[in-house]
Amino acid sequence: MKFIQTPVKGMQDFLPLDMELRSHVLSVIRDTYRRYGFSEIETPVMEHIENLSGRDGGENEKLIFKVLKRGRELEKGLKSGELCDSALRYDLTVPLCRYYSEHKNELPTPFKALQIGNVFRADRPQKGRFRQFTQCDIDILGDPSAMAEIELIGATTTALSRIFSEVSISAFTVHLNDRRILKAMAKKAGFEEKDYDEIFILLDKMDKIGEEGVKEELIKAGYDQGAVESYLSGFSLYRELTEGGVKLNGDALRDYLEKACGDTLEKEASDSLITVMDSSAATIDPSVTLLFDPTLVRGMSYYTGTIFEITIDNYSFSIAGGGRYDHMVGRFSGAETPACGFSIGFERIFTILRDLRWKAPESGEKKAYLVDLKGASGRIQEVFAHARAERDQGAVVTVEPLKKNAKFQIDTLEKSGYTSILKVYADTKLS
Amino acid sequence: MKFIQTPVKGMQDFLPLDMELRSHVLSVIRDTYRRYGFSEIETPVMEHIENLSGRDGGENEKLIFKVLKRGRELEKGLKSGELCDSALRYDLTVPLCRYYSEHKNELPTPFKALQIGNVFRADRPQKGRFRQFTQCDIDILGDPSAMAEIELIGATTTALSRIFSEVSISAFTVHLNDRRILKAMAKKAGFEEKDYDEIFILLDKMDKIGEEGVKEELIKAGYDQGAVESYLSGFSLYRELTEGGVKLNGDALRDYLEKACGDTLEKEASDSLITVMDSSAATIDPSVTLLFDPTLVRGMSYYTGTIFEITIDNYSFSIAGGGRYDHMVGRFSGAETPACGFSIGFERIFTILRDLRWKAPESGEKKAYLVDLKGASGRIQEVFAHARAERDQGAVVTVEPLKKNAKFQIDTLEKSGYTSILKVYADTKLS
Numbered sequence: 001m002k003f004i005q006t007p008v009k010g011m012q013d014f015l016p017l018d019m020e021l022r023s024h025v026l027s028v029i030r031d032t033y034r035r036y037g038f039s040e041i042e043t044p045v046m047e048h049i050e051n052l053s054g055r056d057g058g059e060n061e062k063l064i065f066k067v068l069k070r071g072r073e074l075e076k077g078l079k080s081g082e083l084c085d086s087a088l089r090y091d092l093t094v095p096l097c098r099y100y101s102e103h104k105n106e107l108p109t110p111f112k113a114l115q116i117g118n119v120f121r122a123d124r125p126q127k128g129r130f131r132q133f134t135q136c137d138i139d140i141l142g143d144p145s146a147m148a149e150i151e152l153i154g155a156t157t158t159a160l161s162r163i164f165s166e167v168s169i170s171a172f173t174v175h176l177n178d179r180r181i182l183k184a185m186a187k188k189a190g191f192e193e194k195d196y197d198e199i200f201i202l203l204d205k206m207d208k209i210g211e212e213g214v215k216e217e218l219i220k221a222g223y224d225q226g227a228v229e230s231y232l233s234g235f236s237l238y239r240e241l242t243e244g245g246v247k248l249n250g251d252a253l254r255d256y257l258e259k260a261c262g263d264t265l266e267k268e269a270s271d272s273l274i275t276v277m278d279s280s281a282a283t284i285d286p287s288v289t290l291l292f293d294p295t296l297v298r299g300m301s302y303y304t305g306t307i308f309e310i311t312i313d314n315y316s317f318s319i320a321g322g323g324r325y326d327h328m329v330g331r332f333s334g335a336e337t338p339a340c341g342f343s344i345g346f347e348r349i350f351t352i353l354r355d356l357r358w359k360a361p362e363s364g365e366k367k368a369y370l371v372d373l374k375g376a377s378g379r380i381q382e383v384f385a386h387a388r389a390e391r392d393q394g395a396v397v398t399v400e401p402l403k404k405n406a407k408f409q410i411d412t413l414e415k416s417g418y419t420s421i422l423k424v425y426a427d428t429k430l431s
Numbered sequence: 432m433k434f435i436q437t438p439v440k441g442m443q444d445f446l447p448l449d450m451e452l453r454s455h456v457l458s459v460i461r462d463t464y465r466r467y468g469f470s471e472i473e474t475p476v477m478e479h480i481e482n483l484s485g486r487d488g489g490e491n492e493k494l495i496f497k498v499l500k501r502g503r504e505l506e507k508g509l510k511s512g513e514l515c516d517s518a519l520r521y522d523l524t525v526p527l528c529r530y531y532s533e534h535k536n537e538l539p540t541p542f543k544a545l546q547i548g549n550v551f552r553a554d555r556p557q558k559g560r561f562r563q564f565t566q567c568d569i570d571i572l573g574d575p576s577a578m579a580e581i582e583l584i585g586a587t588t589t590a591l592s593r594i595f596s597e598v599s600i601s602a603f604t605v606h607l608n609d610r611r612i613l614k615a616m617a618k619k620a621g622f623e624e625k626d627y628d629e630i631f632i633l634l635d636k637m638d639k640i641g642e643e644g645v646k647e648e649l650i651k652a653g654y655d656q657g658a659v660e661s662y663l664s665g666f667s668l669y670r671e672l673t674e675g676g677v678k679l680n681g682d683a684l685r686d687y688l689e690k691a692c693g694d695t696l697e698k699e700a701s702d703s704l705i706t707v708m709d710s711s712a713a714t715i716d717p718s719v720t721l722l723f724d725p726t727l728v729r730g731m732s733y734y735t736g737t738i739f740e741i742t743i744d745n746y747s748f749s750i751a752g753g754g755r756y757d758h759m760v761g762r763f764s765g766a767e768t769p770a771c772g773f774s775i776g777f778e779r780i781f782t783i784l785r786d787l788r789w790k791a792p793e794s795g796e797k798k799a800y801l802v803d804l805k806g807a808s809g810r811i812q813e814v815f816a817h818a819r820a821e822r823d824q825g826a827v828v829t830v831e832p833l834k835k836n837a838k839f840q841i842d843t844l845e846k847s848g849y850t851s852i853l854k855v856y857a858d859t860k861l862s
Contacts, residue, residue: 003763004479005533008517011475013530015537019471035822037799037829039847040450044442044563045476045549046496048435065477066499068515070553083514084499086439099444102436106446108843110831118476122501132475145804145832150815158822275811283815332434368468373576380706384581384714391466391589398468400541401576412539416470 010123010131016416021358022134022350025163026116029136029344032159036151038114038138043095045118046086051098051332059299060090063121065131088120092137093325093341100141101333110142112151116346128317128351137322139341141329146275149306149324152342153280153290156320160310161285163349167356172312172319173289174280177296178273179303179323181257184265185294189231191223197301199223199231204297211235234260238294248292249277260294269305276306302328308342315352320344365395367420368413370402375426386430441554441562447847452789453565453781456594457547460567460775463590467582469545469569474526476549477517482529482763490730491521494552496562519551523568524759524772531572532764541574543582547777559748559782568753570772572760577706580737580755583773584711587751588719591741594780598787603743603750604720605711608727609704610734610754612688615696616725620662622654628732630654630662635728642666665691669725679723680708691725700736707737733759739773746783751775796826798851799844801833806857817861 007013014022030040052064066084089095092115100111115137123129138155140148153174160172182203186196202217209217211232218228241256242248248256257270273292281290298307298321307323322342329337367390369383387397402423403409410421422428438444445453461471483495497515520526523546531542546568554560569586571579584605591603613634617627633648640648642663649659672679672687679687688701704723712721729738729752736755743750753773760768798821800814818828833854834840841852853859 002481003529003532004481005529005763007475007529007533008477008479011477012473013475013534014473015534016470016472019473022473023471035825035827037797037827039447040454041447042443042445042450042453044438044444046439046442046551046563048439050433050435063501065501067519068497068499070496088498098434098436098438101434102438103444103446108847109834109840112829120477132477143832147802147804147811147830147832150811151830154815154819158819279812279815282812283819332436366468371578373578380578380581381710381713384585384710388585388589388714394466396466396468398543399578399582401574401578403540409540416539 008131010125010129012130012132017359018350018354021353022346024361025346025349025353026136028162029159030114030116032162033114033138033155036112036138036155036158038112038155040114040116041096041099042117043089043092043099043115045088045120047089047095047098049085049087051094052087052090060121063123064088064090065120065122090121091119092117092135092343093139093328096137096139096141096341097329097332097339100329100337101335104333104335104337110140110148113137113139113141115139128348130347134346136344136346137341138343139339141337141339143340144326144338146272146279146306148338148340149272149276149308150279150283152322152340153276153308154284156310156342156344157284157288159344160320160349161287163353164312167353167358169312169352170287171289172310173291175291175293175296175309175311176273176277177293177307178269178305179307180269180305181261181265181273181294182297184261184269185234186231187264188234188260188262190227191231195223200297203295204299206235206295211239235294249281250274253277253292272306298323300325306340312352317348318345319348319352362417365420366416366418367395367397367422368418369397369399369422369424369430370406370409371399371424372402372426376424376428379424379426383424383430439562441556441560443561443563448790449781449785452784453777455792456777456780456784457567459593460590461545461547463593464545464569464586467543467569467586467589469543469586471545471547472527472530473548474520474523474530474546476519476551478520478526478529480516480518482525483518483521491552494554495519495521496551496553521552522550523548523566523774524570524756527568527570527572527772528760528763528770531760531768535764535766535768540572541579542572544568544570544572546570559779561778565777567775567777568772569774570770572768572770574771575757575769577703577710577737579769579771580703580707580739581710581714583753583771584707584721584739585715587741587773587775588715590775591751591780592716592718594784595743598784598789600743600783601718602720603741604722606722606724606727606740606742607704607708608724608738609700609736610738611700611736612692612696612704612725613728615692615700616665617662618695619665619691619693621658622662626654631728634726635730637666637726642670666725678721680712681705684708684723703737729754731756737771743783748779749776750779750783793848796851797847797849798826798828798853799849800828800830800853800855800861801837801840802830802855803833803857807855807859810855810857814855814861 065088067086069085118132119135120132186199191199202214206214215228215232219225253274254270277290302325303323304326305324309318310320311318324340326338329339371383383399387399390397413421496519498517500516549563550566551563617630622630633645637645646659646663684705685701708721733756734754735757738754740749741751755771757769760770802814814830818830821828844852
């Protein structure tokens, strides 16, 4: 049978330099989240199919990789449910909810979880989009207050600031909105609740096709022209109020929400947004911009409150996103549990740093002993003992046979960061 | 649809304390292997089915989790090959060989690779055996000399010594053999090459059923009584020579091999074994026992030379194993590449340490601020700013709402290692 050298379609091999970068970024993320009191957990990459289907996971649910039941491939005419009872997870949120339901008696309340792991989507591969990729999620379960949002925004922006300051990227923006505000604006315009998801999908295109574009698409989709115009007037108002880079905070933001939503918005929602905006602004790194963004949608309909997304200047995609999902754990466990999470799109950050040719900081000396096995094979024990003593002191040391093509061997070692390279012949003194 | 709270059969959720232990052990392993000059790489958890089947992977190949082709589940009467073109990897060696074939022009020679990752086997779950588990492999590709074996044994035993010294386990044993010696002993007894695999499977039971048991099973399997007796006399001789704990090294080992194998063993094989034994003994931690073990088999028939396995006293299973497999990369790439690897069974080490109630070393202060949201909600900004300053200094700080059941909240925080816990009311001074 033929061997295939390339990785499975849409999946990545990582070379040593890639891995150094990935490990460094992950260690900064882990260290930051640890300081914020998050505890790392791990869940299996496989989940019960029942848990992954029909869970408001949006498009992702269509992209599930299903795993064949053992021994079932030989029978004929089986239906999907008989062929597969588990699948690869498409995010870390569903496994977290299952995990919390299963283990809540052993966990503190609120529970601040960090999960770093691979997720899988049978997406069409393209630049920066893969079929296996790493996500870094923090979630706070059991805290209904805005303090959860403030902690999540603080921790995520601090981790990103630490990572990007190394490549002199400091300008990034946290976009905030609330599903309740999204819904209140749609309700005020006269739309029906059953249409919200479709309307929000079209609204989400605002940054690409503009207000006029969204208007056209809503009308083309059959919505009433008056309702559409009323709906879009809320967004025009926001654009006017923030012209020239003005930011809406505190009372100005409250005024806007009253105008845009009227009495369709519960007071708790505007209170919460303003607390999150104001407290975060006062406590996060001053280089981070916090922005209320009424056009922010987020794909998953499981969100129930605050939603957020982080963008960096000069890049068209978001690098982190999340929000509050107060009903999802309850559906697993039967016990309602407020929950809020923020997920870093690790592959995007990795891609940005790699494109900027960023290198992980060097750590200490790297030495190589290249032993001439013709003349100095009797010295092997001595060289290994010498290397062992240096390794015990923390140095990076490799011991290898000297190759015929010594120049090439030395070149590649130097490329890997080895600075001290010694060829060991019968009479070479070890230093 | 019903939600299922438990993990998929045979797979594990890890609680925060488990994860602290796992992360600590992995960091010791990574640090040790880095000092030995190994570079970390990563490959996808999915592989082409062609690469996983018919690869001398022994029993493991029967335990493959196959992944359904996207969109294929709806058609009827498909055969296995049409349903699936990829599967979850069952080890890290096959992906490494594919990786090396694909990227060899970008890698140094010899290439010293470290790979830590999950592998999957649809095994019958039992204590210490899981369907998803972590392996830590080091491999040296491109070095045909015994230096590769010495580096691998040195690095693996050093990592294990560092890990187990923390729980006062120091007694472990490296069992060494060579596939060429196994074969030479079988050849000398008069067995045919086609029967070797079956004979070795029976020989592998020696530690459970003894020499008499192996003899009975070989005869029951239809082998000639004279050949069986001749075969077993080689092992009896070894038992006699090592009675009372005598170890065979150097010339004594060479003598034994001549008696047990005669001229069916190539000189290179005994030279290699003796170099590995003697150089390793001189350079590894003195607490590690190195033992030539003619009954050591290892399951995979892809091994071509040295094979090794590590056991610890009082445990019946091995905690690491590996060997030389000089033809596997060649079959992928067409270019023969000598290769040798050593794999740590991470889950077994984790289980041993957890059973010994080992705890990861604490690192620094952990503080909690519990804010009374009734009386002190106006102080949120102040508390978050205060916490931020402490986090910037490296402290672990959590900020949470004070729960109604404060005693329970504080108890669980203390269990998680928080030593300084402050309830924040309207008039509390932050320290």
